[in-house]
Amino acid sequence: MSRQLLTHQTSVSDVAADHQTLRKPKRRNVGLAFIAPFSVLFLFVFIVPIGYSAYISMFQNKLIGGKVFIWFDNYIKLFQDSQFYDGVIRVVLFTAIQVPIMLFSAIALALAIDSLRLHGSRFFRIIVFLPYAIPAIVSTLMWGFMLGIRYGLIGSLNKAAGTSFNPFAPETTMISIGVMVTWGFTGYNMLIFYAALRAVPRELYEAAAIDGATEFQIVRHIKLPALRSSLIVTIIFSIIGTFQLFNEPNILTTLVSNSGITSYYTPNMYAYSLAFTGSQQGYAAALALVMAIFTIAIAYAVQIKGMKNAFNK
C-alpha cells in the first residue's frame, strides 16, 4: 500500500514539475495522492459493479438470438410485472409489522438488562444474542422442524389439543418467517441499544434520583432519548435486512410443501430465479437496481425524519 502511495506521489510531482508551478498546486496534488488508494478501491468495489449492473440491465439475453440491446425495456416490463409487485408488497408489509415488534422487544430487553436489577444479566445477554450467531440456513431448518405440523412441536401440540393449526399454510407462512427473523435479530439490536444506554453518564441517574425522579421517569426522560440515534440506525439496518429476505423462504420451499412460497415470493427470490432458472440476467439486474434505489430511498427518508425530530427537541 505504502509503495503504491509513493509511486503516486512521484508521478504526481513529475507532472507538477512539468507545469513549472510551485507550492500551491503541489500541495493539492499531495492531497490527491492521499485519497488515491481509497478512490481506487471505491471505484472498483462500488462504482464499477453498480455501473456494470446498470449496463447489463439494458440487455436481454435471449436463448435464441443471444444478447440484444433493448434500452429501458426491462424497466418498463418490470413496472408492469404483477409478480414483482407481489413480492414488493409482501416485504413492505412484513417490514411494517416485524421491524416494530423486533425493535420494541430489543429496547425492552436492553432496558431490563441496564436496570441492574436482574441476576445473571451477562448470561442473559449472551443467550439473547446467541441466535444472531446461528446461520440463517441452520435456524430455518431448526424452526422448520419445530413448527412442522406433521412431526414437529406444533404437530404434537395439535395432536394433544385436537386442533389443526398450521404455521406453514399460505396465510401463516409469513408470520412464521417473522418469528424466525425476530428470534434471530432481536439480540443483535438489543446489544446496540444496550451499548447506547451504557454510554449515558451514571451521574445523570444520580442527579435524577436526588431530584426525586421515579424509575419510570428516568426511563422516559433519560434512557429513551439516549436511544434515539441508535434507534434510527437499527431501523435502517432492519429495513435493509427485511427487504433482502431470501434465505428463510428459499429453504422453506424444500422443507415444507403447500407453504404458498413461490419463486417470486420476495424481490430477492424473484431476482434469483430470473437470473438462474430463466436466464434473464438483464431483467434480474434491472430488478436489483430498482430495489436498491427503493431501499436507499426509504432508509434515507427514515434518516431525514429521525434527524428532524432530533433537532426539534
Added chain:
Amino acid sequence: MPKRRMRVAAAIAASVVALAGCASGGNTSPNTEVPTDQPITLTVWSWDGTVKEAVPGFEKLHPNITVNVVNAGSSTDEYTALDNAIQAGSGVPDIAMFEYFSLPLFAIPGKLTDLSGFGAKDLAKDYVDAAWGNVTIDDKPYALPSDYGPAAMFYNQSVLTQAGVAAPPTTWEEFYQAAKKVRALGGDHYITNDSADIFVLMSLMWEGGGRPFKVNGTDVTIDFKDPGSSRAVAFWQKLLDEDLVNTKITNWSDDWNRGLNEGTLATQLIGGWFTSTLPERAPQAAGNFRVAPLPQWEAGETSGAENGGSAMAIPAAAQNKAAAYAFLEYFTHGDGLQSRIDAGAFVPNLSNLNNEKFLSATNPFFGDQKYNQVLADASKNVATGWQYPPFFGWARTSYEDVSAPLYDSKQGTLAEVLETWKQRSIEYGNEQGFSVR
C-alpha cells in the same frame, strides 16, 4: 445502433454454426482423428460420480490424454456455469452432463457439437429407442445417453396387503381402487404423495400417448388437450378431488422420508434410479418395498414412460473434440461402461439391459426381488416420440408457481393450472426468441 449490429452478428454466428454443421456432417473430417503425439487434457463436467471409474482404463489406452472429472454443480448450477463459460469464451469443458430435458436448451442454439461426424449415429441400435430419442434433435445426435430413469411403481407390499390389496395394481383403474383401500386404513395413509411434481403427471401422459410438447427447430407447440394428456389430467384430478393423494408431502423432504419409513406412503411413481436412494431413506421399511412396472391405461398393455436420466455432450466451443468423443464413447458405450455399471450407474444400453448378471441382481431391501429385471423391461417399454420444450428448466419452476393455489388451498383444477402454465410458457418462450404456440 447496437441493436442492429447485434442482430447482424447473430446472423453471422448462426451461419457459421450452420457451416460448421455441414463440415462435421461430411465424411472427410480429419478432426475426428484422436491425436496421439501431443499431450491432451480433457475436462469433464459431471455430477454423476461413476464417470471417474472409467478414467484409469481410458488413460491406459491413450497415454497422451489426461482426463479431469470435475463436479461443476448439479443441473441448473452446471448449466449456468457452462453458459457463462461459453459466453466468456474460456473454461469451456470438453464434455458436460445434461439432464435429457435440458439438452434442447443447448443444442437448438448451436452450443453443442453434432456427433454425427464421429459416427455416433451407428450407436443408435445399442440403446433403448426412447433414450436415443432423448439425445437426437432433428435427426442429429447431440449427446450419448449416460444414465436412465424408466418410470416405475415402487410399492410397500406389507401396507398394500394390510389394506386388502392382494397384488400390486397393474392398471390405473386398479390403482384408483387400491388408493381408496389404502385411504380407508385411516390416519395419514395415502397411496402416494404429490406436491406439484410435474414429472408424475408427465409420466401418466407420456405412457398413455400424450405428447403435449412438439418441437421443430425453434417452433414449439404446447397442447394439453390431446387424448393421452387429457386422460392423464382427468385421472389425476379424480385422485386429488377424492383426497386419495397426499398433497402435503413434497419429495426429498424429511416428511417424505418419514412417510416412506412408516408406510403411510404406500407407493411412489418415480424413476428407476430410486433404487439407489430408497434403502437409505427408508431403512425401517427394509424388506417391504418391491418394484413394479407403471400401471397401464388398458389391461394387457406394456407401455412406459421416463422420469429422469441424463446424457453427456461435447460443447461446440470445446477444444479437443476428437479426444473428447473418444472418451465419451468409452465411458458411455465402450469398454469403460462396465466399471460405471459396477459402481451403480443405471444405463439404457441394451448390452447391459440384456446382461444376465445385471438382471439377476437382488437386494434384501427389495425382498430379494430381481428388481433390475423389472426396470430393464420398463426401460425397453418406454414410449417413444416424447419431446421437451427447450425452456423446460424454466417451465418446471413456473409450474410450481402456477400450481401452488391448487395444491395449497384447492383453488381451481389441474386443467386450469395447465392452461395458465401454457400461457406463461408461450409468453416466456416467445420472449426468448422461440416461436411458441
